[in-house]
Amino acid sequence: MPDILDEILANNERFLQQTQLPHVGHAPRKHTAVVTCMDCRLINMFEPALGLERGDVLELRTAGATISTPDRPQAANDLIRSLAGGVYLLGVRRVLVIGHTECGLANVNPTVLTASMQALGVDPQELIQKEGLGDLNGLVNWTGAFNDVHVNVQEVVNVIRSSPYLPRIPVHGLVIDINTGKLTLVDRDSRSSL
Ligand SMILES: [Zn+2]
Numbered sequence: 152m153p154d155i156l157d158e159i160l161a162n163n164e165r166f167l168q169q170t171q172l173p174h175v176g177h178a179p180r181k182h183t184a185v186v187t188c189m190d191c192r193l194i195n196m197f198e199p200a201l202g203l204e205r206g207d208v209l210e211l212r213t214a215g216a217t218i219s220t221p222d223r224p225q226a227a228n229d230l231i232r233s234l235a236g237g238v239y240l241l242g243v244r245r246v247l248v249i250g251h252t253e254c255g256l257a258n259v260n261p262t263v264l265t266a267s268m269q270a271l272g273v274d275p276q277e278l279i280q281k282e283g284l285g286d287l288n289g290l291v292n293w294t295g296a297f298n299d300v301h302v303n304v305q306e307v308v309n310v311i312r313s314s315p316y317l318p319r320i321p322v323h324g325l326v327i328d329i330n331t332g333k334l335t336l337v338d339r340d341s342r343s344s345l
Pocket residue numbers: 188189190214215216251253254255256
């Protein structure tokens with residue numbers, strides 16, 4: 152495998168020679184935060200599909216565009232922390248949660264997950280015990296795995312809407328088709344923006 156770090160450093164030198172970026176402020180122009188997945192196929196596709204330019208929105212990416220189950224009740228997790236920073240420090244007044252089809256976090260097979268962990272020297276049972284995850288289901292929930300992307304988007308929307316850390320701003324839910332870029336609305340929030 153060629154060293155990705157060397158490759159990236161060489162690419163970066165070329166980039167600096169060829170490109171001079173205009174200065175853009177850190178507050179998102181469209182006063183919007185977008186929560187989506189880490190999927191590699193979103194690169195060079197996601198923003199054009201939404202018509203977004205550099206400086207327009209905050210982009211927050213988590214595996215599955217989700218919040219894992221142990222974090223959900225108080226929703227005091229890192230995604231909420233990031234949204235709070237966006238709202239209170241950077242002027243965000245609406246949130247879009249955008250899951251995608253064919254997500255790696257959909258329908259996670261527990262056997263494949265534990266076999267992969269074992270192959271890399273991590274004992275799933277020991278982890279479940281040490282971290283108080285209960286059982287294999289608890290471990291799968293910890294990864295944030297889900298069965299239906301639409302249901303997951305709706306759940307994440309609900310968690311964000313009900314977070315005590317955030318004001319009552321509109322939180323919309325959508326799903327993007329990873330192959331075509333087509334957006335489908337899951338939940339349009341009827342709350343008006345502050
Ligand atoms: Zn995904």
